[in-house]
Amino acid sequence: MPALGFEHHDHGACIDNAMRAATERCAAQGLQFTPARRRVLEILLKEHKAMGAYDILPHLADDGMSAQPPVAYRALDFLVSNGLAHKIERLNAYVACADPAAHGGGAHSPAFLICRTCGAVEEALAEADASLVGAAAQRAGFTVERVVIEAEGLCPLCAKAPPA
C-alpha cells in the first residue's frame, strides 16, 4: 500500500537520506533541528503519506514525547517554513518533502497529485509557478508570492483496479 508516490523504492534508505539532508540543511542555515522537529519529520517520512497533525500525536506519545496539538503544529510550521515538509490544503494534511535538497533553502511550492481513492500523494513539480497563473496575475497587476497547485484524481493503481 504505497501512500506517497506511486512507485516502489528502498524506503529505509530514503528515510536515512532525507533525515541526513535535513540535518545538514539545518546546520548550514543555523536552524535548530530539535528532537521534536526531528521526530515529526521522521514520522512523516516513515508513514510516507499525507498526515493530519492529530495523526502524528499518537506517534509522539509512543516516543514518550508530549502529545498536545501545539507540539505537532509547531514542528510542522518549522518544517513547512524551511521546505522540509508541505501542507496539502485540500486535505488539511502534511507530507515530508520528497526532495528538500533540490530546493534552495526556504519554503517552496510544488504541485501535488492526490489520489481520491487510496489517498496517495505525489509531489510533482519542483516549482509550480505555473505560467498560466503568472500570466493571469500579471494581467491583473497581482504580485504572486506562493502558488498552491493540487490535482485530485486517480493514481495509476486505482485507475486500473478500483479497490473493493
Next chain:
Amino acid sequence: MPALGFEHHDHGACIDNAMRAATERCAAQGLQFTPARRRVLEILLKEHKAMGAYDILPHLADDGMSAQPPVAYRALDFLVSNGLAHKIERLNAYVACADPAAHGGGAHSPAFLICRTCGAVEEALAEADASLVGAAAQRAGFTVERVVIEAEGLCPLCAKAPPA
C-alpha cells in the same frame, strides 16, 4: 473596499445578472433553486468576498431562516457542485462564481488570486488544467479530475499602498 476582484463595477447589476443566470441555469438543468440555496448565493454575491460557512449563518438568521451549520454547508455544496460558487481551499472559504454562464454546466476549477493583506479574491482563469500539471500527471500515469490552483500574494492596491 473591494473584496472580490480588483476593479470597481456596478455591483447591484452584477448581483442581479448573476442571480438571473443562476435561476436560468437551474431551471434548464432541472435543479431545485430553493430559497435557502438562493439566499446563500445572494449573500455570497452581495458580500463579494471569500466567506466561511459560519460567516453566512448570521445573514441567514437575519432573514429568519435556520442558522445551523448544516444549512450553510448543504447550500454551499449545491452551489459548488453546480458551478455557481467555489471553495477556496487555502482559506476554507467560499466565493460566488464570477461568471457561471461562461462554463458548461457543472463544477469547474478556476484559478484564484488571493491577496494576503486585504483578503480580496479574484477568479483568474476559466479552466485551470495547467499544462505543467497535465504533463506531470501524464508522466506519472495519473488521471486528473480536478485541479486546485490558488496564488497568494498582493493585489495591486495593497502592493501600492500597504494598509495602515
Next chain:
DNA sequence: CCCGAGAGTGTAATGATATAACATTTGCAA
C-alpha cells in the same frame, strides 16, 4: 558569576471548520 533576552517546550483551554444522524416536511408522480 549572574542575570536578562530569545527560542523552544509543556499544558490547558478554546476557537474555527465540518459532518453525522435522525426526525420532519415538501414536491411530485404513480
Next chain:
DNA sequence: TTGCAAATGTTATATCATTACACTCTCGGG
C-alpha cells in the same frame, strides 16, 4: 392518495488549529 425522493430542521459531535501562559534552556553582556 399514497408513496418516494429530495430538501430541511435540529442536536450533537467530529476534526482541524490556535491562544495563552508558565517553564526551561542557552548564550552573551555586565
